[in-house]
């Protein structure tokens with residue numbers, strides 16, 4: 001049977017850290033409602049200790065969607081942060097406290113200037129304190145992919161014994177590569193199983209080397225049960241793992257991953273466009289799944305193949321992700337088949353081969369001059385051609 005992967009969306013926390021992507025509380029609620037329609041399992045709603053506005057936004061998200069979607073928010077490993085998270089999410093049906101603390105030498109030495117044991121103890125104390133407030137606690141070992149493995153494991157083992165119910169392994173600076181990250185997850189998973197505690201293993205990747213989706217999929221292959229993502233891959237620097245890419249990767253290659261998610265994929269495109277509208281940050285045109293050109297075909301060879309059978313050049317249908325149906329862009333490289341299809345779609349007859357060839361030559365001349373030929377150009381071309389013939 002296929003494993004179900006839990007999807008946490010952190011667009012409203014990690015995604016919102018992007019310069020220029022600040023949303024007001026009404027926009028956050030609107031986006032959270034769309035995440036509910038998308039059927040994400042968990043929404044990370046913010047970082048309540050960071051400001052009164054963030055605290056209030058998390059509370060409002062809980063009020064609006066916290067009856068059906070699990071809500072979490074971020075805390076550093078200090079009591080005041082954990083209290084702020086608890087107070088902001090406590091009315092949700094399924095609240096989860098998320099604690100983060102670094103495990104790499106760089107974090108331990110440069111950020112905390114304490115011994116490794118002292119930093120680990122901070123994490124353990126934070127988890128123990130959070131458990132006095134709520135049963136569900138996630139612990140993120142920040143910068144895990146650059147951490148020394150035995151210290152990382154010792155930290156994980158200690159916080160699990162202290163009561164952490166989810167262990168989240170972040171590739172904080174997007175340094176990992178897929179085979180290595182997959183191996184890290186496999187090793188942690190194996191040791192977690194030997195602990196015999198009920199813990200969910202989660203991953204959180206960044207895209208600095210353009211590998212966030214690949215690393216996340218590799219982690220799934222090696223036992224990760226939960227993934228943290230953002231819509232459009234929004235996030236600091238090169239962004240976070242793109243939710244739509246991971247979800248469709250698992251779905252299109254189900255025979256490889258043997259997993260499912262509960263995401264309503266038909267809402268993906270709408271969610272992407274809502275985020276673009278709210279933040280003013282556009283998606284690159286060739287972005288997988290949600291880019292403007294993700295389902296547009298302009299080469300004549302491809303257009304001919306697609307008109308014979310969509311599966312020739314399409315691995316998923318645009319309808320599956322809620323995008324407009326396949327778009328054939330007419331250019332000078334479009335062949336007769338695509339042009340004929342466009343002419344017939346407008347209700348014109350193409351049965352006279354000689355007439356059609358004359359029309360096609362005019363189309364090629366226009367496409368050379370104009371680069372892209374739109375429906376209204378085709379309409380004008382046919383009408384003009386036919387009136388000259390009469």
Ligand code: KIV
Nearest residue numbers: 100140142170172204
């Ligand atoms: O990138 C990161 O390490 C984070 C943690 C808070 C999970 O965002």
Ligand code: ZN
Nearest residue numbers: 014172204206
């Ligand atoms: Zn992050």
